[in-house]
Amino acid sequence: MDLALTREEEAFRAEARAWLDAHVPAVAPPSLETAQGFAAHRAWEAELAAGGWSVVDWPARYGGRDCGLIRWLLFEEEYYAAGAPGRVNQNGISLLAPTLLEHGTEEQRTRVLPPMARGETVWAQAWSEPEAGSDLAALRSRAVRADGGWRLSGQKTWSSRAAFADRAFGLFRSDPDAAKPHQGLTYVMFDLRAPGVTVRPIGRLDGKPAFAELFLDEVFVPDEDVIGAPGQGWRIAMSTAANERGLTLRSPGRFLASAERLHALWRERGGPPEEGARVADALIGARAYQLFTYGAACRFLAGERLGPESSLNKLFWSEYDIALHETALDLLGEEGERADTDWAERYVFSLAGPIYAGTNEIQRDIVAERLLGLPKGRR
Amino acid sequence: MRFLLDAEQRAFAASLDALLTAADTPKAVRAWGRGEHGPGRALWLRLADAGVFALAVPEAYDGLGLRPVDLAVAFVELGRHAVPGPVVETVTAAALIREPGPAKRLLPALAAGGSVATVAYQGAYALDGDLADVRLSLAPDGLRLAPGHDAVRASLDPARRLTRLRPGGELLGAGPPAPEALLLARLTTAAQALGVGLALLDRTVAYVRQRTQFGVPVGSFQAVRHRLADARTALEFARPLVLGAAVTMAPADVAAAKVSACEAAYATARTALQLHGAIGYTEEYDLSLWLTRARALRTAWGTPQECRAQVLAARA
Ligand SMILES: Cc1cc2nc3c(=O)[nH]c(=O)nc-3n(C[C@H](O)[C@H](O)[C@H](O)COP(=O)(O)OP(=O)(O)OC[C@H]3O[C@@H](n4cnc5c(N)ncnc54)[C@H](O)[C@@H]3O)c2cc1C
Numbered sequence: 024m025d026l027a028l029t030r031e032e033e034a035f036r037a038e039a040r041a042w043l044d045a046h047v048p049a050v051a052p053p054s055l056e057t058a059q060g061f062a063a064h065r066a067w068e069a070e071l072a073a074g075g076w077s078v079v080d081w082p083a084r085y086g087g088r089d090c091g092l093i094r095w096l097l098f099e100e101e102y103y104a105a106g107a108p109g110r111v112n113q114n115g116i117s118l119l120a121p122t123l124l125e126h127g128t129e130e131q132r133t134r135v136l137p138p139m140a141r142g143e144t145v146w147a148q149a150w151s152e153p154e155a156g157s158d159l160a161a162l163r164s165r166a167v168r169a170d171g172g173w174r175l176s177g178q179k180t181w182s183s184r185a186a187f188a189d190r191a192f193g194l195f196r197s198d199p200d201a202a203k204p205h206q207g208l209t210y211v212m213f214d215l216r217a218p219g220v221t222v223r224p225i226g227r228l229d230g231k232p233a234f235a236e237l238f239l240d241e242v243f244v245p246d247e248d249v250i251g252a253p254g255q256g257w258r259i260a261m262s263t264a265a266n267e268r269g270l271t272l273r274s275p276g277r278f279l280a281s282a283e284r285l286h287a288l289w290r291e292r293g294g295p296p297e298e299g300a301r302v303a304d305a306l307i308g309a310r311a312y313q314l315f316t317y318g319a320a321c322r323f324l325a326g327e328r329l330g331p332e333s334s335l336n337k338l339f340w341s342e343y344d345i346a347l348h349e350t351a352l353d354l355l356g357e358e359g360e361r362a363d364t365d366w367a368e369r370y371v372f373s374l375a376g377p378i379y380a381g382t383n384e385i386q387r388d389i390v391a392e393r394l395l396g397l398p399k400g401r402r
Numbered sequence: 403m404r405f406l407l408d409a410e411q412r413a414f415a416a417s418l419d420a421l422l423t424a425a426d427t428p429k430a431v432r433a434w435g436r437g438e439h440g441p442g443r444a445l446w447l448r449l450a451d452a453g454v455f456a457l458a459v460p461e462a463y464d465g466l467g468l469r470p471v472d473l474a475v476a477f478v479e480l481g482r483h484a485v486p487g488p489v490v491e492t493v494t495a496a497a498l499i500r501e502p503g504p505a506k507r508l509l510p511a512l513a514a515g516g517s518v519a520t521v522a523y524q525g526a527y528a529l530d531g532d533l534a535d536v537r538l539s540l541a542p543d544g545l546r547l548a549p550g551h552d553a554v555r556a557s558l559d560p561a562r563r564l565t566r567l568r569p570g571g572e573l574l575g576a577g578p579p580a581p582e583a584l585l586l587a588r589l590t591t592a593a594q595a596l597g598v599g600l601a602l603l604d605r606t607v608a609y610v611r612q613r614t615q616f617g618v619p620v621g622s623f624q625a626v627r628h629r630l631a632d633a634r635t636a637l638e639f640a641r642p643l644v645l646g647a648a649v650t651m652a653p654a655d656v657a658a659a660k661v662s663a664c665e666a667a668y669a670t671a672r673t674a675l676q677l678h679g680a681i682g683y684t685e686e687y688d689l690s691l692w693l694t695r696a697r698a699l700r701t702a703w704g705t706p707q708e709c710r711a712q713v714l715a716a717r718a
Contacts, residue, residue, distance in 0.1 A: 024411070024471050025404055026649050093403055270594070288716060294714075303710035306657040306717070307643070314642035317405040325406065338635045384624075390634055391627035395607050398622040 026317070028097070037095045042074050044104035054109045054368060056231035061145075061187040064111035069144025078116060078140045078296060081124075083234035085132060086140030093319040100313075114183060115139045115146030117272050119192050119212075121149070122263040122352070126251045133213070147185035147215065149193030149237055150260070157289035157385050160204040160257065164239065166195035166211060172245040173253075173381055175213060178238055183379075185235035186224040190214050194256045201254070208256035212248040219243070229362060229371045272380060273340045273375065275313035278347070281369070282309035285351050301350040303381075308343045315339070321386075334386040341376030342381060349375045405646070407475065412588055414453075415475050421448055422483035434486035435560035439533050442486050443518075449485070450515020458493035458586065468497060470586065475649040479561040481597020484691045486561040488520040488529040490590045491701065495519035495538050496534035504574040508536055521587070522567060527555070529702075531565030534640035539567045544576040559694035561678045585656045587703045591659040592656070592663040593644050599637045599667030602674040602692045606630065610677055620677070629673045636666035654716030657709035664700045671696035 028036070054064035071077040072086060080095040081087025092097075120139065123132050138144040155162040164177025173196055185191060192212045201207030215222060219242040224232040251259045282305045289295070289302045299401065315336070323329055348370035352359035361367060377383040391397040407415075425448065437495065442575035457473045459465020465474075466611070474492060480489055481560035496512045499505050511517035519536035522528035524546075531537055539548040548567035555564040607630060610621030620626050640663040647659035671693050675682045682689050700706065 024407055024645060024649060026646065028403055230479060286714075299714055300710050303661070303713040306713055307662055307710075308639075310646070310655070311639040311643050311657055311662060314405065314646040315639055316640050318645075319404060321404055321406045332638075335635050335638050338631070339639050384628070387628040387631035388624070390631035391621075393562070395603075395627075395628050395630055395634060396617050397607065397611065397630065400622045400624050 028093075031176045032054075032094060032097060035094050036101060039076065039098050040105070042076060043101055043107060046070060046074065046108045047105045050363070052108055054231055055109050056227065056233040058187060058232075061111060061184070061233065062074050064108055065142045067108050068110070068112055072141040077142070078120070078136075081120065081140065083135065085136035092324060093317075096274055096276070096316060096320060099274035100279060103274070103280035104274040104283070111143055111184065112139060112145050113272070114148045115144070118148055118263060119146050122192075122210075122250060122259060125262065126259045128247075130247065131250070139240075144190055145184065145188045145236070147182045147191040147235075149179040149182050149185070149186040149213075151181045152181050153236075156181075157382055158327040162194060162196060163209070164193075164195050164250040165199070166197040166209050166244070166253075169243060172243055173209070173211065173249070175211070175219075175239045175242040175244060178236065181225075181235040181379075182235050182237055184233045185215060185222055185237060186233045188215055191237065192250070194260055197253050197256075200327070205257040207254055208260075210250040210256035210259050212250065213242055213244050214241075215269065217242050227371070229368070273336070275309065275316045277344065278309040278312055278340065281344075281347055282306045285347055285354075288351060288354055297356070298350065298354055301346070301353075305343075305347045305350060308339075308347070311358065312340060312343065329359040331339050331389050334381075335394070337380060338383055338390070341373075344373040344376050405649075406643070407471075407645070409434045411472060411475050413688065414472065415479055417483070418449075418452055418454070418476060420481040421452060421628065422479060422485065425483075427471065427483045427485060428691055429560045431484050431486045431691050435563075437532070437554075437563070445485065446487065446518065447515040449480075449489075450513070452670040454480075455490075455492055455515055456513040457497065458496035459509050459513040460505070463505050463513065465496070465513045468582075468586075470589060470648040470651055471645065473590055474644055475584070477593035478597040478600070478644070479588040480592035481491060481599075481695075482601045484561070484598070484601065484695060486691040488518060488534060490587055491520045491529055491534075491538075491592055492518055492521075494583055494587040495521050495536060496537060497586050498579055500580060501575045504547075505515075512536070520565075522566075524569060525566070527564040528567050529565075530563050531567055532563060537567050538574070540571070540579050541569070543573070544581060545574045546570065547572040547574055557694075557698055559698040561691065561695070562698050564572065581653070582651060584703075585651055585653060588656050588660050588665070589644070589647055589651075589698055592640075592647070592660040595660075595667040595696065596640055596644050598692050598696050598699065599633070599640070599663070599670040602667070602670045602696065603630065603633050603637060604635075605689055605692070606670075606674040606677050621643065626677055629677065633666075633670040633673050636662075636669055640666040650656075652716075654713050657712035657716075660704050661706050661713070664696075665706065666701050667696045696704075 053060035055061055055064040078087045079090045079098050083089050152162045166173040166175050194208045197209040198207030219240040222235050222239040225234045226232055227234050285305050351366045352370055412490045425445055430445050434442040454476045456465040461467050499508055517535040520528045520531050520534035521538040523540045529648050532554050537548040539546045549571045550568045551565040610626055611619055615621050643659040643662050647655040681687050
C-alpha cells in the first residue's frame with residue numbers, strides 16, 4: 024500500500040499547475056447561474072479545451088488526454104487549488120459523456136463529445152418531473168414513434184442550468200403498456216431550442232435564474248439521438264447514475280481547496296479557538312474524502328466495479344460540504360449574512376447537495392439494503 | 403500510487419479474524435476485567451505467534467521491523483474482537499526501547515508474546531500496570547522502567563484496568579521519547595477504535611435483521627436503516643485515514659485518523675445501543691464489551707481536542 028506518485032504523475036501535476044497558473048482568470052467570472060456568467064464560463068471552457076485540459080480523462084480522439092483516473096484526480100486537485108472557475112458543462116461531462124462512451128454509437132460520440140469538450144454545446148439533464156423526483160421511474164413524459172424518430176411531450180423540471188444550456192438528455196416513456204414502470208423508457212438527447220420546447224427559468228434559493236423547467240410539445244428527435252435501444256433507457260441511465268454520486272461528480276479537489284480556504288479564513292479572523300474544532304474537522308474530512316477516493320480509484324483500476332459504495336460518497340460529500348460552509352458563514356459573523364460573497368454563493372449551493380443526485384434518504388436506503396443487507400423497507 | 407491493501411495484508415487480517423473468532427474473546431475480556439489474566443495471556447501468545455507484536459520490533463531483536471500499515475491492519479482486527487490488555491502499549495514500548503542494552507534484554511520477549519508491556523506519561527494512567535511485565539514511564543528525563551504501580555482503578559470499560567506507575571526506576575533511554583513511537587500509540591488506538599466501530603455495526607445489523615416488532619424486522623424501519631447507513635458512512639471514511647496515516651506517519655495524518663476513527667466508533671456505539679433497546683444496556687450481553695471500549699479509546703493517546711489542535715498546528 025502506498026501513496027507515492029510516479030515521476031510521470033508528478034510531471035503531469037506540475038504541467039497542469041503551470042498551465043493553470045498562467046491561465047486562471049485573476050478576477051473570477053460572474054456566477055455561472057446567471058446569463059452573463061454563463062457566457063464567461065463557456066469562454067473559459069473553450070480556453071481549457073484549447074490548452075487540452077477540459078476533459079483530461081477522455082480518449083484523445085474526442086478531445087481528452089486519455090490520462091486515466093489518478094491523473095484526473097490530480098488535475099482536479101490542481102484545478103480547484105488554483106481557484107479556477109466552476110465547470111458549466113458538468114452534467115454533460117460527468118453524466119452524458121460516460122453514458123455515450125459506454126452505450127453510445129461511434130457516430131454519436133464523434134458528433135457530441137468534441138463540441139462538449141470545447142464548451143460549444145452545454146448540456147442539461149432532463150430526468151426529474153413534477154410527479155417523478157425520488158421515484159424517477161414514475162415519470163410520465165412520452166416519446167411517441169414518428170417517421171425517422173420520436174416525438175417528445177410532457178414536462179421536465181429542476182433542470183440545472185437549462186435556462187442557458189443548448190441541449191438536454193433525459194428519459195421518456197416510449198411504451199406506456201410495459202409491465203413495470205422501469206420498463207418502456209427510452210433515453211434521448213434533444214435540442215433545447217427545437218420547435219415545441221419552452222424553457223421557463225426557476226430562481227434558486229438565491230434568486231439566480233439558471234435552473235429551469237421544460238415544457239415539451241411534440242418535439243421531434245431523430246433516431247440517431249436515441250441512446251442505446253428504445254425501451255432500455257432505465258438500465259442505461261442507472262448504469263451511469265453511479266458516476267454522478269460517486270467518483271466523477273465530486274472529485275476531492277474541490278473540498279481540499281475549500282478546506283484550505285476555510286482554514287485561511289479562520290487564521291485571518293485570529294484563529295478563534297472555539298471554531299477551531301470545526302475547522303479541523305473540515306480539514307480532516309477533506310483528507311478522508313481524498314484518501315477514500317484514491318482507494319476507490321485504485322480498486323477501479325484493479326478491475327473492481329464500483330457499485331453501491333458510491334452512495335457512501337454522496338452521503339459524505341454532501342453533508343461535509345454543508346458543514347464546511349456553515350462554519351465559514353459563522354466565522355464571518357455579521358458579514359456572513361451578505362449575499363455577494365463567494366462563501367455565500369457556495370453555501371447556498373451546498374444546501375442542495377443532500378437533495379440532488381438522489382436525495383440522501385434514498386442513498387441511505389441503498390446503503391442499508393445493498394451494503395448492509397438490511398431487509399427492504401416500505402418505499 | 404496503489405492505495406490498496408495487498409493480498410498478504412488481506413490474508414493477515416483474515417487469519418487474525420479467524421484466530422480470534424475461534425478463541426472466544428468475549429470470555430477472555432470478561433475474565434481480564436476481573437483480574438484473571440490467564441485466558442487473555444493465552445490469546446496474547448497466539449497473537450504473538452501470528453506476528454502481531456513482532457511488527458513493532460526491529461529485526462535485530464527477533465522482530466519483523468516497524469511496519470505501521472500491517473500494525474494498523476492487525477489492530478483493526480484486535481478492535482473488532484475486543485481483545486483485552488495493553489496491546490497498543492506493548493507495540494509502543496517495542497518502538498520506544500532504542501538503547502541496545504535494554505533492547506536486547508526486553509524486546510525479544512515482547513515480540514514473542516512472553517512479556518507484556520505498558521507505557522504512560524509519568525503521572526498519567528497506565529493500562530494494566532498490575533499485570534504488565536514491563537512498565538515504562540515517560541519521565542521528563544527519559545524513558546524509565548517504573549518500579550511498581552498504585553492501586554487498580556476501574557475504567558468505564560471494565561476490561562481496562564487503570565494504574566498509576568510509581569516514579570523513578572531504571573533509565574532505559576535519556577531525552578525525549580521517539581516521536582514515531584508515540585505516533586504508533588495513536589495510530590494503533592485509532593485502528594483499534596475503527597475495529598470496535600465495525601464490530602458494533604456488524605452486530606447491530608445482525609440484531610435488527612432478526613429482532614421483530616410490529617410483525618416485521620426492526621431493520622426494515624427507515625429510522626433504523628438510516629442510522630446504520632450513517633454509521634457505515636462514518637466508519638468507511640475513517641478507514642482510509644487510518645491506513646493513509648500508517649503510510650505517511652505524519653503527525654497531522656495520525657491525529658486526523660485518531661479523531662475520525664474514534665468519533666465514528668463512538669457515534670456507532672450510540673447507534674448500536676439505541677437500536678438494541680434495553681438488551682444493549684445490560685452488562686451480560688456481549689455488545690457492552692465494545693460499547694464501553696469505544697468510549698474509553700476516545701480519550702486514550704490523544705483526546706479529540708488534542709488531535710484536532712495537532713491537525714491545525716500542522717499547517718500554521
Ligand atoms: C440544485 C438542484 C439541482 C438539480 N438538478 C437537476 C437536474 O439537472 N436534472 C434533473 O433531472 N433533476 C435535478 N434536480 C432534481 C433532483 O434530482 C430531485 O430534486 C431529487 O431527485 C428529489 O426529488 P424531489 O425534489 O421531487 O423530492 P421528493 O422525491 O418529492 O422527496 C421529498 C422528500 O421526501 C423524501 N423521500 C422521498 N421518497 C422517500 C423514500 N422512499 N424514503 C425516504 N424519504 C423519501 C426525500 O428524500 C425528500 O426529503 C436538482 C435538484 C436540485 C435541488
